[in-house]
Amino acid sequence: MTHDEIRGALSAYFDGQLGQEQAVEVTAHIAACPECRAILDDIKALSAGVREELGVKAPAGLAQRALARSRAAEKPPRAPLALAIALTVIVVAFLAGVAAKKYMPTMFASVQGMINGAASTLGVSGGNK
Numbered sequence: 001m002t003h004d005e006i007r008g009a010l011s012a013y014f015d016g017q018l019g020q021e022q023a024v025e026v027t028a029h030i031a032a033c034p035e036c037r038a039i040l041d042d043i044k045a046l047s048a049g050v051r052e053e054l055g056v057k058a059p060a061g062l063a064q065r066a067l068a069r070s071r072a073a074e075k076p077p078r079a080p081l082a083l084a085i086a087l088t089v090i091v092v093a094f095l096a097g098v099a100a101k102k103y104m105p106t107m108f109a110s111v112q113g114m115i116n117g118a119a120s121t122l123g124v125s126g127g128n129k
């Protein structure tokens with residue numbers, strides 16, 4: 001992590017919300033960086049002051065519920081994706097229909113011409129018997 005990333009993660013570090021690898025990295029950085037150590041000390045003092053002033057503890061599980069809600073809010077809605085896929089399929093089917101209607105007579109005439117050319121080369125007359 002960079003110095004700025006560690007500085008931004010100090011609050012999460014103080015709250016015990018970092019993974020073990022990140023926490024070890026932040027601990028090592030704090031030991032060597034007086035600026036970040038001072039910021040962490042400020043966070044500790046602020047937290048102690050808030051606890052002292054409020055005199056109440058956060059309800060059990062508040063942090064977990066808040067994290068769960070924020071993660072749920074980050075998930076993109078699936079309906080717009082399904083709608084986009086459905087519209088794409090409809091447009092492709094429509095364009096295929098338009099192309100088929102426009103080019104089928106030309107293709108049919110080309111195939112008929114090839115069949116007639118092959119038949120005349122082989123000496124077969126047209127018509128069904």
